[in-house]
Amino acid sequence: MMTTICTQLRAPHAWTPTKSHLKSPTKALLKAQKTQSLSPEKKEIFKSLESWVSQNVLPLAKPVEECWQPHDFLPNSSLSSDEFIDQVKVLRDRTAELPDDYLVVLVGDMITEEALPTYQSWLNRMDGIADKTGSSHNPWAVWTRSWTAEENRHGDLLKTYLYLSGRVDMFMVEKTIQYLIGAGMDIATGNNPYKGFVYTSFQERATFLSDGSMARLAKERGDPALALICGTIAADEKRHGIAYERIVEKLLEVDPTETMIAIAEMLSNNITMPGHLMHDGRDPNLFGHFSAVAQRIGVYTVSDYIDSLEFLIGRWRLEKIEGLMDEGKRAQELVCGIAPKIRRLQERADERVRKMKPRFSWIFNKEMAP
Numbered sequence: 001m002m003t004t005i006c007t008q009l010r011a012p013h014a015w016t017p018t019k020s021h022l023k024s025p026t027k028a029l030l031k032a033q034k035t036q037s038l039s040p041e042k043k044e045i046f047k048s049l050e051s052w053v054s055q056n057v058l059p060l061a062k063p064v065e066e067c068w069q070p071h072d073f074l075p076n077s078s079l080s081s082d083e084f085i086d087q088v089k090v091l092r093d094r095t096a097e098l099p100d101d102y103l104v105v106l107v108g109d110m111i112t113e114e115a116l117p118t119y120q121s122w123l124n125r126m127d128g129i130a131d132k133t134g135s136s137h138n139p140w141a142v143w144t145r146s147w148t149a150e151e152n153r154h155g156d157l158l159k160t161y162l163y164l165s166g167r168v169d170m171f172m173v174e175k176t177i178q179y180l181i182g183a184g185m186d187i188a189t190g191n192n193p194y195k196g197f198v199y200t201s202f203q204e205r206a207t208f209l210s211d212g213s214m215a216r217l218a219k220e221r222g223d224p225a226l227a228l229i230c231g232t233i234a235a236d237e238k239r240h241g242i243a244y245e246r247i248v249e250k251l252l253e254v255d256p257t258e259t260m261i262a263i264a265e266m267l268s269n270n271i272t273m274p275g276h277l278m279h280d281g282r283d284p285n286l287f288g289h290f291s292a293v294a295q296r297i298g299v300y301t302v303s304d305y306i307d308s309l310e311f312l313i314g315r316w317r318l319e320k321i322e323g324l325m326d327e328g329k330r331a332q333e334l335v336c337g338i339a340p341k342i343r344r345l346q347e348r349a350d351e352r353v354r355k356m357k358p359r360f361s362w363i364f365n366k367e368m369a370p
Contacts, residue, residue: 038127046128053139060243061146070157095165108290112275113155126193172361183277194262204241210300257328264331289358
């Protein structure tokens with residue numbers, strides 16, 4: 001899952017959607033875009049780390065034969081019609097007890113996971129780590145493809161589970177997926193891998209925390225199967241997060257100033273989740289409304305975002321990094337002081353989401369009351 005609170009942290013601004021925005025929401029939402037290419041010297045740093053990636057990152061990708069598959073968690077379609085239908089009925093009986101706001105969060109999670117082609121394309125544009133042939137043996141490229149293959153199961157599993165539940169409007173869900181893949185994403189990294197790996201470190205941790213929260217809520221509501229699904233996905237996300245955290249830690253070792261600057265620039269803009277251009281053809285603030293519901297039911301909150309900041313600042317020992325040039329020292333000061341500033345905005349963000357009453361086409365245009 002990839003949710004965010006950054007839309008609630010920023011100061012609100014007035015914006016009235018026009019018909020053209022509803023047809024093409026990306027025109028209204030995209031920021032000024034930069035490629036942010038690396039110098040040849042910086043690209044060489046990533047080239048020099050290929051052996052290290054083979055030894056320290058690739059082992060975190062599981063062999064296919066050791067991986068779970070969506071089929072493991074779903075009604076068995078190879079059974080007789082009666083047996084299969086009985087298993088579907090059991091699934092529907094369990095999901096009948098799930099509140100609508102849980103379904104909204106599950107759908108938003110799944111839609112974001114389904115935009116995986118965008119995320120692989122984004123990683124493959126990064127200078128110094130790109131998969132130039134589409135099947136390169138370069139360790140960076142091997143990791144990207146392995147990560148993508150593992151992540152691909154998440155959306156497949158959640159989508160099939162929700163489809164079988166009968167609780168969501170699959171036409172609108174599928175329409176939203178198409179919109180999101182068509183929109184792409186704009187997360188202020190350009191093709192700079194320093195920023196890219198900072199981003200993925202935060203992103204995977206956010207997903208690990210939110211899927212874990214969803215597992216807990218599903219168990220409390222009497223759906224142990226869904227709890228197992230979300231917990232299993234969370235375990236994948238935690239392992240992926242460890243890989244990206246290791247990469248940033250290594251970059252801080254070999255190029256501390258550039259890496260510290262990248263961390264500061266990403267945090268200064270908040271970490272925008274990849275589904276922020278989500279659209280269903282109706283709601284111009286769909287992602288903001290989805291994020292608000294996730295925060296309101298405790299799946300991923302402002303506090304979780306801040307905890308992630310503090311965890312990674314500690315994990316990378318950013319306060320103790322030495323050998324920084326002046327610009328790196330200024331970035332270090334900014335990074336190490338950012339969490340307390342965000343905490344001061346937490347109450348305002350919580351109050352804003354409590355007042356929202358969005359409707360979601362995904363669940364047949366039902367309103368989510370506070």
